[in-house]
Amino acid sequence: MERTAVAFAPGHISGYFQRIDGDTPRTTGSCGAGLVINRGVTATVRPADRISVVITDHLPTGDPLIRYGSGLIEELLGSFGISAAVETVADLPIGAGFGMSAAAILATLTAANAVFDLGLTECGIAERAHMLEVSHNTGLGDVAAAAGGGLAVRTAPGITGVATRMFPDADLCTVTFGSIFTPDIISSPEQMRKVSAAFPDRTPANLTEFMQNSREFAEASGLIPREIRPVLAACDDAGIPASMTMLGCGVFATGRDAHEILAGFGRAIPLKLCPHGPTLMEM
Numbered sequence: 024m025e026r027t028a029v030a031f032a033p034g035h036i037s038g039y040f041q042r043i044d045g046d047t048p049r050t051t052g053s054c055g056a057g058l059v060i061n062r063g064v065t066a067t068v069r070p071a072d073r074i075s076v077v078i079t080d081h082l083p084t085g086d087p088l089i090r091y092g093s094g095l096i097e098e099l100l101g102s103f104g105i106s107a108a109v110e111t112v113a114d115l116p117i118g119a120g121f122g123m124s125a126a127a128i129l130a131t132l133t134a135a136n137a138v139f140d141l142g143l144t145e146c147g148i149a150e151r152a153h154m155l156e157v158s159h160n161t162g163l164g165d166v167a168a169a170a171g172g173g174l175a176v177r178t179a180p181g182i183t184g185v186a187t188r189m190f191p192d193a194d195l196c197t198v199t200f201g202s203i204f205t206p207d208i209i210s211s212p213e214q215m216r217k218v219s220a221a222f223p224d225r226t227p228a229n230l231t232e233f234m235q236n237s238r239e240f241a242e243a244s245g246l247i248p249r250e251i252r253p254v255l256a257a258c259d260d261a262g263i264p265a266s267m268t269m270l271g272c273g274v275f276a277t278g279r280d281a282h283e284i285l286a287g288f289g290r291a292i293p294l295k296l297c298p299h300g301p302t303l304m305e306m
């Protein structure tokens with residue numbers, strides 16, 4: 024019987040980051056911290072005569088959008104010499120700071136590993152995903168964070184750079200107005216100089232300190248789009264910890280009252296921390 028596998032990988036909202044260039048994509052990445060979230064990418068992989076990728080993306084309104092083809096996924100499969108039909112569903116808008124590219128690679132390779140008996144460990148899957156992200160400039164630290172769960176604090180680049188993971192039972196929420204083209208930002212020396220100068224010198228001991236670090240970083244980095252200023256101001260007025268989804272035109276916030284405030288600006292999406300990394304799903 025033809026084998027099919029389905030895997031889920033969580034998304035990641037980066038609160039703050041600093042690019043760290045190593046000698047190779049394996050040793051290049053970022054320090055920083057972010058939230059591994061319970062919405063991500065589900066990938067279905069089955070053997071096929073030729074590689075195909077069909078993506079169900081979602082607009083900020085929540086409306087589905089079908090996309091065909093993914094250079095990242097096609098290169099991933101080609102690097103293993105495998106031919107598969109891949110269908111992915113991104114729970115959140117692609118390109119909007121939710122780590123959908125990292126989740127797509129992790130979910131697809133986790134499923135492909137099962138279908139084609141690639142013999143990869145979880146660490147091996149994460150390492151290949153990280154190197155692909157970095158080489159395509161679609162991310163720096165998302166794979167390292169999403170390979171596990173929780174509030175992930177990264178103190179070194181690469182998939183071994185996560186120093187701590189915290190798992191508070193927190194109510195999270197986000198609203199997004201759309202994408203920011205990540206490659207333009209993280210491949211710009213000028214932007215990365217500003218990002219490095221804004222990087223906080225405190226390692227967060229809890230969610231509150233993470234949110235404070237994130238907002239101070241966002242303000243100092245110059246990355247905040249004017250479209251989200253009213254949202255941040257409303258959260259500030261309501262005493263709701265909030266910051267910019269890095270790198271997307273959106274806001275993430277914490278606390279029971281966050282949803283009501285964000286819903287005043289668009290489709291507010293409730294989130295929780297995801298307690299795990301990529302997982303194979305029962306068929």
Ligand SMILES: Nc1ncnc2c1ncn2[C@@H]1O[C@H](COP(=O)(O)OP(=O)(O)OP(=O)(O)O)[C@@H](O)[C@H]1O
Nearest residue numbers: 093094111113117118120121122123124127161270
């Ligand atoms: N669900 C998916 N299925 C297949 N490919 C995807 C998926 N999501 C993203 N990608 C690939 O990643 C690329 C977009 O990467 P990008 O980094 O802009 O998105 P993101 O990871 O959602 O945003 P961010 O890095 O700011 O969090 C797409 O061009 C596509 O090749």
Ligand SMILES: CC(C)(CO)[C@@H](O)C(=O)[O-]
Nearest residue numbers: 037040053162163164165
């Ligand atoms: C660069 C980045 C913000 C893109 O999502 C993320 O990969 C990170 O935190 O390194």
